[in-house]
Amino acid sequence: MSLASRLTRTPVPLDPARGADVVARYGDFPPEIRGLIAGTAGCSPYLAGLLEREADWARAALSSPVEAAFDAEIARLQGIELEALGAELRRAKRRLALLIALADLGGVWALEQVTGALTTLADTAVDLALRRLVADEIRRGKLPGKGPDDAARAGGMVALAMGKMGAHELNYSSDIDLICLFDETQFAPDDRMEARAAFIRVTRKMSALINDITAEGYVFRTDLRLRPDASVTPVCISMGAAELYYEAEGRTWERAAYIKARPCAGDIAAGEKFLRALTPFVWRKHLDFAAIQDAHDMRLRIRAHKGLGGAIEVAGHNLKLGQGGIREIEFFTQTRQLIAGGRDAELRDRTTLGGLAKLAAKGWVPADVACELTDHYREHREIEHRIQMVNDAQTQLMPTTPEGIDRIARLMGAGDTAAWTARLKDRLTRVEALTGAFFAPAEAAARPDLSPEAEAIVGAWTRYPALRSDRAQAIFRRIEPEILKRMERAASPEEALRQFDGFLARLPAGVQLFSLFEANPSLIDLIVDICATAPGLAAHLSRNPGVFDAVIGGSFFAAWPGAEALAESFRTTLAAVPDYEKKLDAARRWAKEFRFRVGVHHLRGLIDAAEAARFYADIAGTAVTGLWPEVVAEFARRHGSQPGRGAVVLGMGSLGAERLNAASDLDLIIIYDALGVEQSEGPKPLATRQYFARLTQAFITALTAPMPEGRLYEVDMRLRPSGRGGPVAVSLDSFRDYQRTEAWTWEHLALTRARVLAGDAGLGADVEAARLAVLAEKGGDPKVMPDLAEMRARIFAAKAPDGAWEAKIGPGRLQDIELLAQSFALRAGEPARKVEAQLRIGPRRGFVTKAEGETLASAYRFLWRLQAGGRLLTDRPLDLQALGEGGRAFLLRELGEDSLDALAERLARTTSEVAALVEKALG
Numbered sequence: 001m002s003l004a005s006r007l008t009r010t011p012v013p014l015d016p017a018r019g020a021d022v023v024a025r026y027g028d029f030p031p032e033i034r035g036l037i038a039g040t041a042g043c044s045p046y047l048a049g050l051l052e053r054e055a056d057w058a059r060a061a062l063s064s065p066v067e068a069a070f071d072a073e074i075a076r077l078q079g080i081e082l083e084a085l086g087a088e089l090r091r092a093k094r095r096l097a098l099l100i101a102l103a104d105l106g107g108v109w110a111l112e113q114v115t116g117a118l119t120t121l122a123d124t125a126v127d128l129a130l131r132r133l134v135a136d137e138i139r140r141g142k143l144p145g146k147g148p149d150d151a152a153r154a155g156g157m158v159a160l161a162m163g164k165m166g167a168h169e170l171n172y173s174s175d176i177d178l179i180c181l182f183d184e185t186q187f188a189p190d191d192r193m194e195a196r197a198a199f200i201r202v203t204r205k206m207s208a209l210i211n212d213i214t215a216e217g218y219v220f221r222t223d224l225r226l227r228p229d230a231s232v233t234p235v236c237i238s239m240g241a242a243e244l245y246y247e248a249e250g251r252t253w254e255r256a257a258y259i260k261a262r263p264c265a266g267d268i269a270a271g272e273k274f275l276r277a278l279t280p281f282v283w284r285k286h287l288d289f290a291a292i293q294d295a296h297d298m299r300l301r302i303r304a305h306k307g308l309g310g311a312i313e314v315a316g317h318n319l320k321l322g323q324g325g326i327r328e329i330e331f332f333t334q335t336r337q338l339i340a341g342g343r344d345a346e347l348r349d350r351t352t353l354g355g356l357a358k359l360a361a362k363g364w365v366p367a368d369v370a371c372e373l374t375d376h377y378r379e380h381r382e383i384e385h386r387i388q389m390v391n392d393a394q395t396q397l398m399p400t401t402p403e404g405i406d407r408i409a410r411l412m413g414a415g416d417t418a419a420w421t422a423r424l425k426d427r428l429t430r431v432e433a434l435t436g437a438f439f440a441p442a443e444a445a446a447r448p449d450l451s452p453e454a455e456a457i458v459g460a461w462t463r464y465p466a467l468r469s470d471r472a473q474a475i476f477r478r479i480e481p482e483i484l485k486r487m488e489r490a491a492s493p494e495e496a497l498r499q500f501d502g503f504l505a506r507l508p509a510g511v512q513l514f515s516l517f518e519a520n521p522s523l524i525d526l527i528v529d530i531c532a533t534a535p536g537l538a539a540h541l542s543r544n545p546g547v548f549d550a551v552i553g554g555s556f557f558a559a560w561p562g563a564e565a566l567a568e569s570f571r572t573t574l575a576a577v578p579d580y581e582k583k584l585d586a587a588r589r590w591a592k593e594f595r596f597r598v599g600v601h602h603l604r605g606l607i608d609a610a611e612a613a614r615f616y617a618d619i620a621g622t623a624v625t626g627l628w629p630e631v632v633a634e635f636a637r638r639h640g641s642q643p644g645r646g647a648v649v650l651g652m653g654s655l656g657a658e659r660l661n662a663a664s665d666l667d668l669i670i671i672y673d674a675l676g677v678e679q680s681e682g683p684k685p686l687a688t689r690q691y692f693a694r695l696t697q698a699f700i701t702a703l704t705a706p707m708p709e710g711r712l713y714e715v716d717m718r719l720r721p722s723g724r725g726g727p728v729a730v731s732l733d734s735f736r737d738y739q740r741t742e743a744w745t746w747e748h749l750a751l752t753r754a755r756v757l758a759g760d761a762g763l764g765a766d767v768e769a770a771r772l773a774v775l776a777e778k779g780g781d782p783k784v785m786p787d788l789a790e791m792r793a794r795i796f797a798a799k800a801p802d803g804a805w806e807a808k809i810g811p812g813r814l815q816d817i818e819l820l821a822q823s824f825a826l827r828a829g830e831p832a833r834k835v836e837a838q839l840r841i842g843p844r845r846g847f848v849t850k851a852e853g854e855t856l857a858s859a860y861r862f863l864w865r866l867q868a869g870g871r872l873l874t875d876r877p878l879d880l881q882a883l884g885e886g887g888r889a890f891l892l893r894e895l896g897e898d899s900l901d902a903l904a905e906r907l908a909r910t911t912s913e914v915a916a917l918v919e920k921a922l923g
Helices: 017-026 030-039 045-053 057-060 066-077 082-105 109-138 148-156 189-211 239-249 250-256 268-277 290-306 327-338 352-361 367-389 400-413 418-438 452-459 468-485 494-508 511-519 522-533 535-543 545-551 563-577 580-601 611-638 689-706 733-742 745-751 759-780 784-798 816-830 835-845 850-873 883-893 900-920
Strands: 156-162 175-180 221-225 237-238 262-266 646-652 666-673 730-731 757-761
Touching: 017 045, 017 057, 017 352, 017 850, 030 045, 030 057, 045 057, 045 352, 057 066, 057 082, 057 239, 066 109, 066 900, 082 109, 082 189, 109 148, 109 175, 109 189, 148 156, 148 189, 148 262, 148 268, 156 452, 175 239, 189 237, 221 250, 221 494, 221 522, 237 239, 239 268, 239 352, 239 418, 239 835, 250 268, 250 835, 262 268, 262 418, 262 511, 262 757, 262 900, 268 563, 327 367, 327 418, 352 367, 367 400, 367 418, 367 580, 367 611, 400 418, 418 733, 468 494, 468 511, 468 883, 494 522, 511 522, 511 733, 511 745, 522 535, 522 580, 522 883, 535 580, 545 745, 545 784, 563 580, 563 611, 580 611, 580 745, 611 666, 611 757, 611 850, 646 689, 666 689, 666 733, 666 759, 689 730, 745 759, 745 784, 745 816, 759 883, 784 816, 816 835, 816 900, 850 883, 850 900, 883 900
Parallel strands: 175 221, 175 237, 666 730
Antiparallel strands: 156 175, 156 262, 646 666, 646 757
16 A cells, blocks of 8 residues: 555645755655645654755665565664674664654654654663674674574573563663673583673663664663663673562562563573563562552652642643653553562553553443543643654653744644644543542542541551651541541441451551552442451451452452352462462462451352352362362372372262361262272372372371461361271272271261362262262161250260351251251262252151251241351351440341341251251161
8 A cells, every 4th residue: 555545634834935945855656645745844854854964875765665665674674794783783874863753743653653764663672782782792602602503592691671672662762771791601601700791881882873873873872771770780690680679679669660671682582581581570469559659659759850840730730750751651551560460470661552442341440531531642742752753852741932932733643733732731631630649649538537546546556557757647537537437337346446456466467468458448348347347257357358459359259250250260370380389378368368358248148158158168069079180190290100090089969969067177088999090209208108198198298288368278087997096098999898897887978968079080080980889878777866866965064065056066056957958868868968959858868857957947047047156157156245336247247137036046046946856867
């Protein structure tokens, strides 16, 4: 397609005579192109000069597609040797600066194409300079251990493009920000200092070759000051030294800078490896709302240093750093990326507009705000380019004279300068409004009147660890009044305040969490709700404040994702961390966040106790299923692959029945089938029995070991054959034999809830077949019910109910109903594992009447709601008098009762009816 047919706009010449002089050289071109040239030359002295100086090249270039002309000039540079490189890069810069300007001014290229072309030129210049200069060092024998072939990768040196260059967003007269590093691991220890000296020379020469102004002009102004500790470090340092600096001293602004970092020249693979190593520094695993304050402070320092405060006026306005300028939109985007990018890798986009779009797609920025800021950013950047095109000056200052402003408006194609100026002022004001509200902290509101008791509690807060820093205190002062106001709306304000006091006292640090509250006031409602209702959950939160991250992660209040989506989420979480120990910690963090989500949904009535039970089981099942192959792989690395078909993990008890509460542990059994293989094959082989015993122990450790993120689950393996006295892992043959010849009735009852969770599918099918065979064989034994009656009596004799509100242990309570339900499944030889499904077997098989079955099911639902609600509120025996008004209100709502007296009467009536029914069923 011809250039003339692609034009969508044309500058309006400020100096028509100058435009006419220049366009005379292009008199045979179509009128559309002559108009573009006349308008360009009539507004920009710099471009007018280029149109004359490079007329022969420009005539040829404008006769072909601009993309082809651009590519041809970039390709021409690839064959230039070091001696001629400086002059030829400057010639290319002149030519391409002209071509890019015409494509921009004529609307042929969009903003991204313009900035992308400028960046490609910069990348080419830096890469050619580095490779040619390193080749020269190698030729002179100054780079130890490197030969001519190593010059293609610059001998292990890389230039990181930072800022706009890293994001492919260079402006028209931009300088380029580079960090030069070398991979010291490519050199013997004794050679590293010599290599370092060589790379320092290369960096200085590269900077001069690109930066220095000669008779041919310059290529790009080069800035090397973004490197670590630039005031005291050389211009090129080792990657190891850089990593140590960022780990120990890296600041928020440096983290923000690395959002856009990109290897652009030299050893690209080494540069990418370095950036991967820096990922934990740039992208924090927790939502980083403290970055907002850092960014706001930085904005204020820039404005103060540059004198950019006061009312917005177009004349003399700094379009980059001033109010409502380009930097405001960049900070707005980058700060949000820093906040959430550690948890969501999809937000780690180097580009400003790409980052904005992804933030909007994930709900971090309202879609209409992102759309509006995108429009403002595009126009701001185009105006910035026009300012720089006038005289090729690296400036973002609008002219201060009417003529100067008129020149910029005409370069933009505007015929009415006054209207254009008003529109720009409106845009600047709007950007300031949209971004300033995000950064600027609100003024602290007045604190509500407090009782003397409340004043005493609040007065002690400044002594807590979370408030020991000035920064934490400053943030907390702004949110404290809102916290106290919302406490007043709780069912029992002083009780809620005492629970919040306990929460605050246990917090190890406060800046991140207080910043999170300030940025998301809805979280204050949540913490007040929890403190007023569930002190146990509040205690958990104070030890694990990072779980609040999940609340604003985008899907916290969405419907439950289901087992398949959970499994994918778990796999993604583990895949993101290569180290085994870190995988275990990541699994704990993942499970805590999902358990917290279930607890909050239950607490707020979004789900009922039965749904919560299934969701907790989903989390546990996903964790067990997903961690097993990780443990197996780590174990196999030392001791070889699993002999035979390996092992499977059985979930027993509540896990097998898919009904857990907030505090449940996991009952597990490991069954293996070695197929006659006597030992493993690996660096440290083990005999088969020892192999699976130690593998089981490794798996239990993976679940139970205390780590920085705590334990994943407590594990109980007493349901394995022979209980505590038996091996921790049992072979399939031994399992079959034991169940047929030695197992007690209680073990057959437990088998009714066994469920294969992980391991070889074929072995799992055989274990399930063995389970069903045992149920079919043993269910008809006349000892089942007498044994159950004896076991029931022993259980009740060994442990009395924990207080008046006990829902689990004791006659007529949950355990009683579950044992009876298991007896139905065993006697019928049916595969049902869930309690409700097992209960339905009773009336269907005539073990109880239909009415009795309905009584059991209704009682089970009631008692489970009491048990699950109680375990959510506290990890101690349930005492509704000590629980507090909020907790009592939650349980009464859960159980559909108006008062504690009514609830106590219903509990007594229910347990009495169920106990009589169970005793009748036992005969």
